[in-house]
Amino acid sequence: MTDHGRSAPLARHAVLFGFALIVLFPFLWIVMASFKTQIALLMGQWKFSPTLYSYDAVLNGKTSDFVTNFKNSSIIAITSTTIVLTVATLAAFSLYRLRWADWVLRILLAWSVIFHMVPPITLAGAWYTMFRSIGLDNTYAGIILAHTTINLPMALWMMGVFIKDVPKELVEAAQIDGAKTPRVLWNVVVPIVRPGLAATGILCFIFSWNEFPVALTLSQRATATVPLGIGKYAQENTIAFTEMAAASTLSIVPAFILLIVAQRFIVRGLTSGAVK
Amino acid sequence: MKSDTFWRYATLAPAVILFVLLTILPLFNLAALSFHNVEWINREAVWEWVGLRNYAKLPNDTLFNAGILNTILFAVVAVAFQMVLGFWLALMTTRVTRLRVFYRTVFILPILVPGIVIGAIWKLMYSYDFGIINQVILWFGGNPVDWLGNPDLALMSVIIVDVWHWTPFCFLLMLASLESLPQDIFEAAEIDGARRWQVLRYIILPLMMPAIIVTFIFRMILAFKVFDEIYLLTGGGPGTSTEVISFTIYRRFFTEDQSGYGSAMSLATIAVIATMIILASRFATRKGPEQ
Amino acid sequence: MATVELKGVTKRFGAVEVITNVDLSIEEGEFLVLVGPSGCGKSTLLRMISGLETISVGDMFIGGKRVNDVPARDRGISMVFQSYALYPHMTSAQNMSFALRLAGKTPDEQSKRIKPAAGVLGLGDYLDRFPRELSGGQRQRVAMGRAIVREPDVFLFDEPLSNLDAKLRVRMRAELKELHQKLKTTTVYVTHDQVEAMTLADRIVVLRDGIIEQVGAPLELYDNPRNKFVGSFLGSPSMNFFDLRVDPDAPEQAVFADGDKLCLPRSLEGHSRVTVGIRPEALNLVAEGTENAISAKVVVIEPTGAETELFLRKGDTHIIASFRERLNVRPGDTVFLSADPAKYHLFDSTTEMAI
Ligand SMILES: Nc1ncnc2c1ncn2[C@@H]1O[C@H](COP(=O)(O)OP(=O)(O)O)[C@@H](O)[C@H]1O
Numbered sequence: 054m055t056d057h058g059r060s061a062p063l064a065r066h067a068v069l070f071g072f073a074l075i076v077l078f079p080f081l082w083i084v085m086a087s088f089k090t091q092i093a094l095l096m097g098q099w100k101f102s103p104t105l106y107s108y109d110a111v112l113n114g115k116t117s118d119f120v121t122n123f124k125n126s127s128i129i130a131i132t133s134t135t136i137v138l139t140v141a142t143l144a145a146f147s148l149y150r151l152r153w154a155d156w157v158l159r160i161l162l163a164w165s166v167i168f169h170m171v172p173p174i175t176l177a178g179a180w181y182t183m184f185r186s187i188g189l190d191n192t193y194a195g196i197i198l199a200h201t202t203i204n205l206p207m208a209l210w211m212m213g214v215f216i217k218d219v220p221k222e223l224v225e226a227a228q229i230d231g232a233k234t235p236r237v238l239w240n241v242v243v244p245i246v247r248p249g250l251a252a253t254g255i256l257c258f259i260f261s262w263n264e265f266p267v268a269l270t271l272s273q274r275a276t277a278t279v280p281l282g283i284g285k286y287a288q289e290n291t292i293a294f295t296e297m298a299a300a301s302t303l304s305i306v307p308a309f310i311l312l313i314v315a316q317r318f319i320v321r322g323l324t325s326g327a328v329k
Numbered sequence: 330m331k332s333d334t335f336w337r338y339a340t341l342a343p344a345v346i347l348f349v350l351l352t353i354l355p356l357f358n359l360a361a362l363s364f365h366n367v368e369w370i371n372r373e374a375v376w377e378w379v380g381l382r383n384y385a386k387l388p389n390d391t392l393f394n395a396g397i398l399n400t401i402l403f404a405v406v407a408v409a410f411q412m413v414l415g416f417w418l419a420l421m422t423t424r425v426t427r428l429r430v431f432y433r434t435v436f437i438l439p440i441l442v443p444g445i446v447i448g449a450i451w452k453l454m455y456s457y458d459f460g461i462i463n464q465v466i467l468w469f470g471g472n473p474v475d476w477l478g479n480p481d482l483a484l485m486s487v488i489i490v491d492v493w494h495w496t497p498f499c500f501l502l503m504l505a506s507l508e509s510l511p512q513d514i515f516e517a518a519e520i521d522g523a524r525r526w527q528v529l530r531y532i533i534l535p536l537m538m539p540a541i542i543v544t545f546i547f548r549m550i551l552a553f554k555v556f557d558e559i560y561l562l563t564g565g566g567p568g569t570s571t572e573v574i575s576f577t578i579y580r581r582f583f584t585e586d587q588s589g590y591g592s593a594m595s596l597a598t599i600a601v602i603a604t605m606i607i608l609a610s611r612f613a614t615r616k617g618p619e620q
Numbered sequence: 621m622a623t624v625e626l627k628g629v630t631k632r633f634g635a636v637e638v639i640t641n642v643d644l645s646i647e648e649g650e651f652l653v654l655v656g657p658s659g660c661g662k663s664t665l666l667r668m669i670s671g672l673e674t675i676s677v678g679d680m681f682i683g684g685k686r687v688n689d690v691p692a693r694d695r696g697i698s699m700v701f702q703s704y705a706l707y708p709h710m711t712s713a714q715n716m717s718f719a720l721r722l723a724g725k726t727p728d729e730q731s732k733r734i735k736p737a738a739g740v741l742g743l744g745d746y747l748d749r750f751p752r753e754l755s756g757g758q759r760q761r762v763a764m765g766r767a768i769v770r771e772p773d774v775f776l777f778d779e780p781l782s783n784l785d786a787k788l789r790v791r792m793r794a795e796l797k798e799l800h801q802k803l804k805t806t807t808v809y810v811t812h813d814q815v816e817a818m819t820l821a822d823r824i825v826v827l828r829d830g831i832i833e834q835v836g837a838p839l840e841l842y843d844n845p846r847n848k849f850v851g852s853f854l855g856s857p858s859m860n861f862f863d864l865r866v867d868p869d870a871p872e873q874a875v876f877a878d879g880d881k882l883c884l885p886r887s888l889e890g891h892s893r894v895t896v897g898i899r900p901e902a903l904n905l906v907a908e909g910t911e912n913a914i915s916a917k918v919v920v921i922e923p924t925g926a927e928t929e930l931f932l933r934k935g936d937t938h939i940i941a942s943f944r945e946r947l948n949v950r951p952g953d954t955v956f957l958s959a960d961p962a963k964y965h966l967f968d969s970t971t972e973m974a975i
């Protein structure tokens with residue numbers, strides 16, 4: 054009945070499909086570019102014989118750090134996600150189910166919202182100075198801590214939404230059944246919010262994987278992440294465009310796989326957590 | 330009860346400690362730095378007190394001024410386009426049920442891709458010599474355009490990238506909100522004889538206002554953080570035409586190694602952005618419910 | 621099994637006092653029902669007994685031991701919630717054995733305790749099902765099973781039947797009573813439904829605005845309500861009240877505005893007004909001119925089969941009367957009602973206390 058556009062169904066399909074094409078085309082374009090030779094790309098050839106040359110250069114090239122970048126990103130994203138999930142779940146459970154005074158809840162949430170609004174680069178300088186003075190610069194630990202902190206407000210918010218959905222009576226029933234706080238959390242709350250944990254975890258992982266400015270300031274070659282690896286291509290005097298395309302394509306793979314296999318969690322996370 | 334009290338504190342403590350050590354302490358650190366010039370000698374920071382001089386420099390810093398101005402321009406224009414486009418597309422395509430999963434996958438994809446990759450993709454597409462956009466222009470008989478190298482165009486080019494990047498997200502949220510509206514309201518309005526634009530103005534818009542506001546705020550916050558795409562596409566140039574505030578801070582603090590001055594700039598930025606976002610959301614929420 | 625004792629118990633949420641100075645002692649094996657309108661503090665009182673809510677002022681004893689500072693898990697109680705609060709990710713059996721598992725009982729011991737409980741509740745076939753696969757009544761039983769297997773000293777129920785449909789509610793009510801007769805565990809049961817209270821309780825506590833109005837056996841409260849509130853709260857349909865003038869010349873007589881008179885069971889010298897309460901089933905249809913008869917106009921007749929209820933009006937006052945037999949009256953008829961003066965309940969018009 055929402056016939057506001059007064060467009061026939063076919064026209065609607067066309068609009069939506071066109072929109073999807075516009076969104077999708079640049080991705081197809083870069084994937085295509087990654088299979089071209091530099092010459093084919095520069096000549097703007099549409100017909101070309103696909104080559105794995107760029108992938109070979111990215112993965113096996115002597116000057117390429119991409120494999121290291123990939124390893125670094127995996128370590129950093131997985132560790133920081135694990136930590137942030139743990140910290141946020143504990144805190145959300147504590148805040149919403151262990152009867153904190155109202156002002157505690159309000160101050161913590163308000164602060165986390167304010168911090169979430171501020172560009173992370175503004176704090177990166179302080180992080181850099183602090184980490185450097187205690188030897189955490191250019192270490193995994195430094196970036197992991199930073200990413201954990203950056204993702205904490207969102208994780209806290211999302212886990213709060215999911216934990217508030219767990220009826221208070223369940224927690225009380227468990228307490229009466231003899232469960233102390235860790236048991237209540239582990240045996241009752243966590244199994245119930247597992248989908249929420251998945252949604253939050255996936256988003257935290259992806260955001261950590263994608264994060265650029267803070268990783269840029271806190272790491273050097275040994276701890277550089279995937280986005281830094283890609284960023285480096287653009288800084289060269291002669292940009293190796295096809296290699297940049299290949300590295301970009303590879304960097305999307307984890308998010309793409311997650312999007313295919315865990316879409317319902319991502320949708321749930323984006324709609325019920327990140328923005329609600 | 331003792332055990333309960335212990336766990337109450339123990340469960341909240343990690344988050345509080347993380348916040349204190351990594352957000353509040355750094356703020357004090359920034360404040361301290363901003364009154365000094367700092368030099369690193371053999372991994373030892375040497376602090377030299379300069380009082381308010383770092384802050385005094387800010388208003389005359391062309392990069393800083395350009396950064397603030399461009400960030401606001403970028404955020405306002407990009408987000409406005411995304412909201413309007415997303416809303417319009419949602420209106421146009423509501424109730425299309427075929428290929429749902431495909432569409433959703435496509436529209437979520439840009440959000441999950443690293444900003445730096447978005448930059449890389451468009452760097453290729455905007456390329457003066459071989460970019461697809463100029464190829465198409467040539468094919469139609471036009472002259473190639475220097476999208477990223479022309480100071481008058483660069484910011485617009487960057488905004489286009491952001492609109493492409495985030496419109497699908499706005500669209501998805503608007504669509505979800507639109508489709509969750511109760512259908513009988515539209516029928517009632519139709520029976521009441523409302524015209525199409527009246528339905529839009531008096532029914533759809535007010536009902537969707539909460540979703541619109543939330544999307545708007547969410548997008549504004551992110552837009553003010555813009556960095557990755559600019560880093561890769563233009564590096565703030567040409568000149569100061571795409572200089573955004575995050576980039577300026579990065580440059581002053583890290584590239585030029587002016588920790589003290591960079592800190593002053595960071596704090597000033599935090600103050601400016603916090604004020605603006607609070608004002609904007611105040612305005613938005615005051616506008617919202619009275620509808 | 622244990623006694624429960626409350627001494628001067630008060631509960632405040634911030635500045636709001638929701639339970640005021642409650643003294644109550646519950647005997648071993650007793651089935652005590654807390655009843656009162658919604659929001660009067662029944663759940664709060666029950667939750668203080670359970671340990672889920674702290675006590676602001678006063679003392680609480682279970683089995684003679686002061687438990688103010690004892691956490692819920694160590695009070696030897698188990699509780700059935702209105703929403704049942706079954707763990708959605710556990711089967712019926714796991715729900716019931718969770719407490720035993722936490723207490724470190726072996727799987728053998730666990731099933732030894734679950735089996736009889738499941739037998740009593742007829743849950744044998746549903747042990748491997750998850751809550752979402754059970755009907756409302758079955759969930760209710762699992763919740764009771766979970767409470768039983770802990771073999772608590774005290775059972776606490778918070779409106780456990782409210783989420784069931786009317787028919788099932790009546791059946792579960794009977795099962796609950798049977799269960800209590802079998803186990804003889806001290807039970808505190810919260811409900812807003814006076815029928816549940818009347819049918820289940822050994823003793824009823826009527827609560828209003830956090831204050832105990834009256835405590836006693838169901839029929840004792842029914843026959844001798846201490847005030848107008850208790851009188852009106854217990855019994856269905858509700859008691860009729862008439863606000864009457866006491867004849868100053870003949871203080872054993874109360875006079876209606878329209879001149880009808882009631883002969884009171886005793887003289888009310890010194891009172892100018894009185895509220896007379898008469899239960900609907902105490903009213904009889906009589907012929908005009910009978911002593912103590914009052915006239916009223918029939919508004920609606922509701923035959924329920926077993927009973928007939930008459931909704932009448934006398935001036936501005938609504939009257940309900942219920943009869944065992946079928947009646948030959950029609951809306952608009954004027955009829956005459958009277959009741960045995962021994963069944964009058966007299967209340968002070970201003971304090972609403974029984975006199
Ligand atoms: N946690 C709480 N905080 C503040 N007020 C509460 C809380 N729990 C209950 N109340 C208030 O206490 C009163 C009694 O509530 P409750 O015991 O749930 O009533 P009942 O179970 O008799 O319906 C109500 O007015 C309720 O609003």
Ligand SMILES: [Mg+2]
Nearest residue numbers: 662663664779
């Ligand atoms: Mg209640």
